[in-house]
Amino acid sequence: MAKWTGRSKARKNNIVEFGKEMVRRSKSTCELCGESGRSLSVYEIGKTDENADFERCVHVCDECKDTIKKLNKAGENDLRFLNHAIWSEENTVKAAALHIISEIEDRSRYSWIEDLMDMVYIDNDLKDICERMKH
Template structure:
């Protein structure tokens, strides 16, 4: 078995270990769209370091995860939920929501208007500067 594959499997297992803590901490809902009673997956908000950091992790439903990972599959109607998510108290969720809002702001007025209303903490601004190219 290749070392890279083993490393990826181990990382996935370690992320799954965070699921219970994140579910408890964030009320078992998708941190972007607010979906409840659905399978949630731990997602690492970039930049991803070699060590897993729970402070860079959010819970996403399968719909959000699929659309975050595959931009061509993004449905604009699904992402109207960003108007709530950009104000999240959980910094990684807020960063991911703002990244997606900026992505949609290029082509959709509602996202551009939302982006204009944002006031972000210095920590969020710094994080966003590091990952602008992700979406």
């Protein structure tokens, strides 16, 4: 158990180290909803036992993070931030939005999600990032 705890702590420290890069990439705005002036943190999409991966991390505000954590309890408009994220120029942010959508148990509750998914173009780079987020 001590090995796992040590690895977990090292992993967390690794994610925190991404902070400066995340601030540059996000320009101090939430990468999911686009809001600025909010407290931001590094949020890793998906779970893995490997080292933290910068391409699986997004800079998010507390509101978006809380919504993701309660994903299947979110109301019709609570996930509208995905509309912003899916059109990001950063493939990591697009992949995060796609991953979040894939985690929703009942997408039919959100009338706009299927229309959004129909408009998204997924190239090979984006597909690769999406695959990493699954594992």
